[in-house]
Amino acid sequence: xxxxxxxxxxxxxxxxxxxxxxxxxxxxxxxxxxxxxxxxxxxxxxxxxxxxxxxxxxxxxxxxxxxxxxxxxxxxxxxxxxxxxxxxxxxxxxxxxxxxxxxxxxxxxxxxxxxxxxxxxxxxxxxxxxxxxxxxxxxxxxxxxxxxxxxxxxxxxxxxxxxxxxxxxxxxxxxxxxxxxxxxxxxxxxxxxxxxxxxxxxxxxxxxxxxxxxxxxxxxxxxxxxxxxxxxxxxxxxxxxxxxxxxxxxxxxxxxxxxxxxxxxxxxxxxxxxxxxxxxxxxxxxxxxxxxxxxxxxxxxxxxxxxxxxxxxxxxxxxxxxxxxxxxxxxxxxxxxxxxxxxxxxxxxxxxxxxxxxxxxxxxxxxxxxxxxxxxxxxxxxxxxxxxxxxxxxxxxxxxxxxxxxxxxxxxxxxxxxxxxxxxxxxxxxxxxxxxxxxxxxxxxxxxxxxxxxxxxxxxxxxxxxxxxxxxxxxxxxxxxxxxxxxxxxxxxxxxxxxxxxxxxxxxxxxxxxxxxxxxxxxxxxxxxxxxxxxxxxxxxxxxxxxxxxxxxxxxxxxxxxxxxxxxxxxxxxxxxxxxxxxxxxxxxxxxxxxxxxxxxxxxxxxxxxxxxxxxxxxxxxxxxxxxxxxxxxxxxxxxx
Numbered sequence: 062x063x064x065x066x067x068x069x070x071x072x073x074x075x076x077x078x079x080x081x082x083x084x085x086x087x088x089x090x091x092x093x094x095x096x097x098x099x100x101x102x103x104x105x106x107x108x109x110x111x112x113x114x115x116x117x118x119x120x121x122x123x124x125x126x127x128x129x130x131x132x133x134x135x136x137x138x139x140x141x142x143x144x145x146x147x148x149x150x151x152x153x154x155x156x157x158x159x160x161x162x163x164x165x166x167x168x169x170x171x172x173x174x175x176x177x178x179x180x181x182x183x184x185x186x187x188x189x190x191x192x193x194x195x196x197x198x199x200x201x202x203x204x205x206x207x208x209x210x211x212x213x214x215x216x217x218x219x220x221x222x223x224x225x226x227x228x229x230x231x232x233x234x235x236x237x238x239x240x241x242x243x244x245x246x247x248x249x250x251x252x253x254x255x256x257x258x259x260x261x262x263x264x265x266x267x268x269x270x271x272x273x274x275x276x277x278x279x280x281x282x283x284x285x286x287x288x289x290x291x292x293x294x295x296x297x298x299x300x301x302x303x304x305x306x307x308x309x310x311x312x313x314x315x316x317x318x319x320x321x322x323x324x325x326x327x328x329x330x331x332x333x334x335x336x337x338x339x340x341x342x343x344x345x346x347x348x349x350x351x352x353x354x355x356x357x358x359x360x361x362x363x364x365x366x367x368x369x370x371x372x373x374x375x376x377x378x379x380x381x382x383x384x385x386x387x388x389x390x391x392x393x394x395x396x397x398x399x400x401x402x403x404x405x406x407x408x409x410x411x412x413x414x415x416x417x418x419x420x421x422x423x424x425x426x427x428x429x430x431x432x433x434x435x436x437x438x439x440x441x442x443x444x445x446x447x448x449x450x451x452x453x454x455x456x457x458x459x460x461x462x463x464x465x466x467x468x469x470x471x472x473x474x475x476x477x478x479x480x481x482x483x484x485x486x487x488x489x490x491x492x493x494x495x496x497x498x499x500x501x502x503x504x505x506x507x508x509x510x511x512x513x514x515x516x517x518x519x520x521x522x523x524x525x526x527x528x529x530x531x532x533x534x535x536x537x538x539x540x541x542x543x544x545x546x547x548x549x550x551x552x553x554x555x556x557x558x559x560x561x562x563x564x565x566x567x568x569x570x571x572x573x574x575x576x577x578x579x580x581x582x583x584x585x586x587x588x589x590x591x592x593x594x595x596x597x598x599x600x601x602x603x604x605x606x607x608x609x610x611x612x613x614x615x616x617x618x619x620x621x622x623x624x625x626x627x628x629x630x631x632x633x634x635x636x637x638x639x640x641x642x643x644x645x646x647x648x649x650x651x652x653x654x655x656x657x658x659x660x661x662x663x664x665x666x667x668x669x670x671x672x673x674x675x676x677x678x679x680x681x682x683x684x685x686x687x688x689x690x691x692x693x694x695x696x697x698x699x700x701x702x
Contacts, residue, residue: 077117084111101134102561106605109554113601120598121543124550127557136561145556146549149495150367154544156498157357160464161203162539163505163531167453169461170199171211175444178215183436185336185408190400192216193343197351197396201358202461204541205348209644212344213651219439220337339407341653345644346399346636346666353633354392356384356494360544360600365629367552368607369622372559376694377622378686381468381494382481387685388630391677398669406662453510457530460501460508467497505531544600551604558608567609568616575617580679582617583624586610587631587671594632595641603632618700623688627674634670636663 072079088107091100105126112123127145131137164170174195181191192212199208352359356366362384369377471494473479483492509527558564574582586606594602610628614621635641637660639649648654682688691700 077115080111080115081117084108084115084117098134098136098561099563099566102136102557102563105130105134105136105557106554106563109550110601110605113605114597116598119543120601121546121550124546124553127550127553131553131557137557141560142553142557145553146546148367148371148549148552149493150363150370150552151545151548153357153366153493153495153498154360154363154548155540156495156502157202158204158540158544159502159531159536160461160498160505161207162536163457164203164461165207165539166531166535167451167457167510168447169454169457170203170208172444172447172450172454174199174212174215175440175447178440179437179444183434186404188219188436189340189343189403189408192340193347193396193400196344196347197354197392200348200351201355201392205352205359206643206647208351209344209348209647212348213341213647215440215443216340216344217651218443219436220340335407338654338658339403341648341651342407342659342662343400343403345642345648346403346663347396348644349633349636349642350392350395350399350670353395353630354385354389356381357498359633360548361603361629361632363548364551364600364603364607365625367548368555368611369625371552371555372608372611372696373621373692373694375490376692379622380472382470382472383685385469387677387681390681391630391673395669395673399666402665402669403662406665452512453530456508456510457505460505460530464498464501467501468494471497502531505529506533547598547600547604551600554604555608564608564612568612571613571616574613579617579619579623580675582619583627583678584671584675586624587627587674590628590631591634591667591671594635595638599632599635599642603629606632615695615700618691620686620688620691621695622682622686623678626682626686626688627678630674630677631671634667634674636666636670638663 085104085108088104088111091104091107094100108130109123109126112118112126113120117123127137127142128139131142132139177195178188178191181187181194192215196208196212199211353362356362356379366379369379467482470481471483471492472481472489480489483489486492506529508530510530511527513527558567577585590602590606593606606628607625610624611621614624636645639645639656639659645659649656649659678688
């Protein structure tokens with residue numbers, strides 16, 4: 062028995078090596094027994110899917126395999142494979158990430174977040190809604206990971222100050238009670254009068270020490286949201302807004318409590334404990350929902366865009382403007398319902414019930430007003446620390462707005478008889494969303510970060526060009542290059558499936574599903590993907606499933622977008638486990654939320670996302686993409702009426 066345990070222990074310790082060898086060997090009968098191009102490509106798909114799911118090697122490294130295996134197996138020429146790694150969608154992703162780097166570099170996102178929080182108010186419900194609204198908006202444009210890493214410390218600083226205030230109030234109350242006991246000797250009676258139940262509608266806050274903050278640098282984020290994944294140093298620098306290097310933060314000694322905000326979380330009353338958990342989870346959930354609203358907001362959307370474009374060209378009409386009009390309403394509703402659920406589960410279970418007195422729900426006691434003032438003071442102090450808006454911040458904001466407008470107005474095909482600015486050029490179809498974002502990036506690399514020192518703007522500084530708004534060193538340091546490689550590997554895999562004939566083989570097998578009603582099939586697919594993406598990369602999940610689902614749709618004569626769009630959205634709905642996404646991992650690393658808390662709250666948020674995805678494809682997608690009709694651009698002449 063002991064020997065068996067030792068063998069299992071050794072295998073577990075070397076599980077990555079075991080899987081590295083075992084996965085190709087288990088799939089090897091495809092090469093040995095069958096041996097045609099379809100079987101060879103199927104073997105590559107199984108190996109890459111296994112490596113991506115188990116993370117045997119970094120996901121971006123697995124994405125190299127088509128360059129190695131397709132030429133060796135005689136499936137595709139190396140030159141044709143490599144072209145997939147820098148397609149239009151890859152440049153769209155790189156451009157969006159570069160703009161995000163500029164926004165983060167000048168702390169514009171932090172100013173936006175704190176400014177909005179000052180406007181929403183300081184009541185717990187409003188504060189949670191403010192945190193979620195800001196997080197969702199920022200994650201539409203910049204990394205979910207960076208957004209969460211920035212927002213969580215803000216949440217903590219607000220909560221920490223309130224814990225201090227609560228502790229001071231409790232100490233004062235205890236002193237009054239003790240004095241009352243000494244005056245009349247009625248110890249039991251006065252202690253009972255002075256007891257405060259843990260069910261008061263108060264707000265609990267706790268803060269992390271600097272060593273807990275440093276632990277984020279040591280946390281190995283699961284590469285499940287690589288579409289928006291930054292290296293750990295960049296996350297540290299972003300999260301804590303340090304003046305030194307990220308290494309300085311990560312190397313702080315244990316127990317260095319320079320902030321003085323150490324809170325014993327385990328000793329807090331249950332009601333306040335739940336409040337804090339809800340405040341933390343609202344950030345990670347809003348980040349995941351927010352990314353679905355734009356085509357560049359998450360890698361799964363980019364995979365959808367490229368797979369559709371690669372298979373069907375521009376005919377389906379998926380672009381930035383069409384997508385945001387289509388997906389934004391569902392995102393807003395998802396965030397709203399997630400807010401209601403988190404309120405009900407963590408803050409106040411009477412939220413969805415009937416209140417006996419309306420005034421009791423809306424009025425605030427003097428104690429609540431005092432706490433609200435302290436919250437506002439903390440946020441205001443952080444906002445004031447940013448100083449006045451600099452020249453660089455103003456121009457980064459203007460570039461950001463210009464990019465959004467260029468994306469939105471490039472092609473107005475969803476508006477009858479309207480044409481976008483792309484129609485001003487000789488061949489409008491050559492102009493893509495990548496064209497707009499690369500233009501803005503080029504401008505960021507040349508536009509000065511300070512007022513130019515020339516002619517009437519001369520000052521006493523050294524004459525010469527100013528540092529631009531975005532430098533290449535900042536891009537090299539903060540841009541997650543693994544995103545580009547992961548997307549390229551997925552596109553190469555999909556192209557290989559098409560060339561080898563594997564896609565057509567799958568289409569023939571899927572014809573047996575033709576009798577299942579399409580809405581039921583979509584519901585089943587989204588549930589499977591939602592569960593699958595809890596344990597593997599979101600982008601890898603989309604890369605594996607979307608080309609197969611396109612083939613499935615064609616084989617059963619269903620509009621491919623009807624299945625692919627909700628499937629792509631479902632890839633982003635991973636709320637139940639800490640390893641599911643980097644935002645979940647960041648929140649979990651603070652020690653506030655347990656796996657059980659995340660699973661219980663996350664399962665309902667998964668359901669919210671699934672309902673929204675299925676409702677969206679059966680409502681707004683009809684006028685936007687005509688998903689109930691089989692399109693002429695899909696390659697199946699037998700299905701076209």
